[in-house]
Amino acid sequence: MKVSEVMTRDVKTVRPDQSxxxxxxxxxxxxxxxxxxxxxxxxxxxxxxxxxxxRGVAKGYGPDTLVRELMTGDVLCARDDESIEDVAAKMSRAQVRRMPVVDSNERLCGIVSLGDLARETDDQSAEQALEGVSAPGGQHNQG
Structure with a gap:
């Protein structure tokens, strides 16, 4: 099964110039x-x-700080034609609960969550991803 079959297509986003x-x-x-x-x-x-x-509070940033000052720019994404097993493995390794999905033109076309995997699959994909997300992480590197 492809991730495009289980992802949420109506993706809410924020812009870098928003607070x-x-x-x-x-x-x-x-x-x-x-x-x-x-x-x-x-x-x-x-x-x-x-x-x-x-990060924002630690650096003394306030609520008016622009998103671009706080966001992570190097984003791990899924491709819409990837299998849910491969995406679950990526989510597990990266220890993330939600992953953006891009199409072949690098355009944002969806987002997949652990909930999407759990609802739509009957295999071990969601369990695999959850185990990775729940595992103790290493040193965080968030700039």
């Missing part, structure tokens, strides 16, 4: 700990609640 407060509000309304950052249909980064609450 951290706006990004946090979107995360709250979507009940998500991370949001893709896009310019048009191009994925340029991800911002997480941890980016805002830990």
């Amino acid at each position: 951290a407060q706006e990004a946090a509000s979107f995360m709250l309304s979507e009940d998500a700990g991370s949001m893709p950052v896009s310019e048009g249909d191009r994925l340029i980064g991800m911002i997480t609640d941890r980016d805002i609450a830990v």
Whole structure:
């Protein structure tokens, strides 16, 4: 089964010129700990609640800080034609619960979550990803 068959297509994103407060509000309304950052249909980064609450606060940034100052620009993505097993393995290695999905033109076309994998599959993919996400991580490198 391909990830395009289980991903969420209606992806909510934030722009790099929006404030951290706006990004946090979107995360709250979507009940998500991370949001893709896009310019048009191009994925340029991800911002997480941890980016805002830990890194931002540690550096003394306020709620008006722009998303571009806090986001992670090097984003691990899934391709829409990848198998769910391969994507689950990627999610496990990267220890992420949500992963953006891009098409062959590098355009953001969806997002896949552990919940999507669990709902739509009857194999070990979601379990594999969850085990990796839940495992103790190494040193965090978030700039």
